[in-house]
Amino acid sequence: MKYITAKDSATGEDVQISYKDYGKGRPVVLIHGWPLSKDMWEYQIDDLVNAGLRVIKYDRRGFGKSDKPWDGYDYDTLTEDLHALMESLDLRNAVLVGFSMGGGEVARYISRYGTDRVSKIVLVSSVLPYLAKANDNPDGVDQSIFAEMMEQMTEDRIAFLDDFGKKFFGVTLLSKPVSAPLLDYYRSLAAVALPRATQQCALSFANTDFRADVERITLPTLIIHGDADQSVPIEASSHRTAEMIPNAQYKVYEGAPHGLFYTHRKKLNEDLIAFSLENANATTGVTRSQTTSL
Numbered sequence: 001m002k003y004i005t006a007k008d009s010a011t012g013e014d015v016q017i018s019y020k021d022y023g024k025g026r027p028v029v030l031i032h033g034w035p036l037s038k039d040m041w042e043y044q045i046d047d048l049v050n051a052g053l054r055v056i057k058y059d060r061r062g063f064g065k066s067d068k069p070w071d072g073y074d075y076d077t078l079t080e081d082l083h084a085l086m087e088s089l090d091l092r093n094a095v096l097v098g099f100s101m102g103g104g105e106v107a108r109y110i111s112r113y114g115t116d117r118v119s120k121i122v123l124v125s126s127v128l129p130y131l132a133k134a135n136d137n138p139d140g141v142d143q144s145i146f147a148e149m150m151e152q153m154t155e156d157r158i159a160f161l162d163d164f165g166k167k168f169f170g171v172t173l174l175s176k177p178v179s180a181p182l183l184d185y186y187r188s189l190a191a192v193a194l195p196r197a198t199q200q201c202a203l204s205f206a207n208t209d210f211r212a213d214v215e216r217i218t219l220p221t222l223i224i225h226g227d228a229d230q231s232v233p234i235e236a237s238s239h240r241t242a243e244m245i246p247n248a249q250y251k252v253y254e255g256a257p258h259g260l261f262y263t264h265r266k267k268l269n270e271d272l273i274a275f276s277l278e279n280a281n282a283t284t285g286v287t288r289s290q291t292t293s294l
Helices: 038-050 075-088 103-113 145-155 157-168 179-192 195-207 211-217 239-244 264-275
Strands: 002-007 013-021 028-029 054-058 093-098 118-124 223-226 249-253
Touching: 002 075, 002 195, 013 038, 013 075, 013 118, 013 223, 028 038, 028 075, 028 103, 038 054, 038 179, 075 103, 093 103, 093 264, 103 118, 103 211, 118 264, 145 157, 145 239, 157 179, 211 239, 223 264, 239 249
Parallel strands: 028 054, 028 093, 093 118, 118 223, 223 249
Antiparallel strands: 002 013, 013 054
């Protein structure tokens, strides 16, 4: 098992972050979504490595095999962990890929640490730019939705994860894009997280305003979202983000749920590979791809 050591700036304590590092070539850093772990990327690893890319995936603190401290689940601290990974592995000319909650770390990283180590970013089913409805964010998701989630997690976290997984992958009585055993497997990935981390991260991705961070993004950007996403509605997230980032490529996957990393894995992998390999040998000044309209 590989670990890097991140420093918690609030407590001064060391936090061990579990990661995996495969292949050679341009680094692609995969940042997992809530409430899963780095193992959610199982169906991306082979294709990306075989395409000639170096792939790094890691567990967010509180999840998977990383340390599970009581506090430190705000985005500034989570992004400090990502920064520690980037520096410890001396990653440069990297592509940051943030899924769902992970989109927040991508945007906050660019805002806080700049683009010296990063040349491109990908936002998949991302929570950007500001998910919760507020007086200055009328297009967000109503706070009652998040309050209900917190209540369910507090009452019976595993039952919540079971129900959430079905919505996550678009499972209904008539549509079963994910097998029952695989649903159980993804639930098990989420179940090993520190319960407090699951709750605190939900509060963070719901209530963190990333609009100022998004406005600082000038790197080539690929945005991918499913139009059947019931977990992070596309109208409240990627539709708005695509309007905020100049010349971003925006790809809407028809009929795709939130968990498109499995249900639409072939298409996702093809898009990740094509975007990551473009100008892969350049160290600076990577050209921006043409915008893809809705």
